[in-house]
Amino acid sequence: MAEKATTYSTSVEVGVPHLTESTHQWDPNLKQEKFDELHAATHDGDPEAVKKAEADFLEDSPYEEVRAAVRNTDGGEPANTVRAWVLGMLCVTIASGINMFLSMRSPAINFPSIVVLLVVYPLGVLWARVMPTRQFQTFGVKWTLNTGPFNIKEHAVITIMAGISINYAYSTDALLALLAKPLYNLPMSWGFQLLFTLSSQVIGIALAGLFRRFLVRGNASW
Secondary structure (H helix, E strand, C coil), X not given: CCCXXXXXXXXXXXXXXXXXXXXXXXXXXXXXXXXXXXXXXXXXXXXXXXXXXXXXXXXXXXXXXXXXXXXXXXXXXXXXXXXXHHHHHHHHHHHHHHXXXXXXXXXXXXXXXXXXXXXXXXXXXXXXXXXXXXEEEECCEEEECCCCCCCHHHHHHHHHHHHHHCCCCCHHHHHHHHHCCCCCCCCCCHXXXXXXHHHHHHHXXXXXXXXXXXXXXXXXXX
8 A cells, every 4th residue: 555645734723823934934033043044934844943933933922022921821810801891991991081070271181091001901800809799690691890809801991992992082183173273163963974074993993803814823923
């Protein structure tokens, strides 16, 4: 019986996604030794090189800075919790309202998202100590006010909320110019102002969604 010829793929694959050399061909942030390692795995077919490339490019990030800041394992902590939504919405609503109010003065005062990052942590820890752990069921969905200790995922979710929403919308500058009597003095209904603000904000969110596959997916994202 004839032996089957051993063939090697030109890409390092572990399910989806798969990684090819062309992904990092023009990457200025990737060190030469990492690129050589990827080249050996995708072209030479060395099993040891393939195994090492899988560990460096698929199971972890090839960038030292990313590996130092982001872990490549999931601890199983819940992120989509009532605590994260309530604290996130509360802090972001208050902070963005304060920023909008203070933007009218000159010079303007601005509270960055790091303020929410620092303030929400003790609130989350206090919530974990005070709130009951009883489970509720609504429309077949089980939920609880307290999922345990305040974890890093909940903290990250709230920080992302703050980073996106804490600053006032840029459309308000245009609306102020259109409504100001010394400038355009154009009367506009509150409905138009609301839709104008929402549409301008959604453009940014839509662009973020379009570029998600390039900037977010995969462990090798910069």
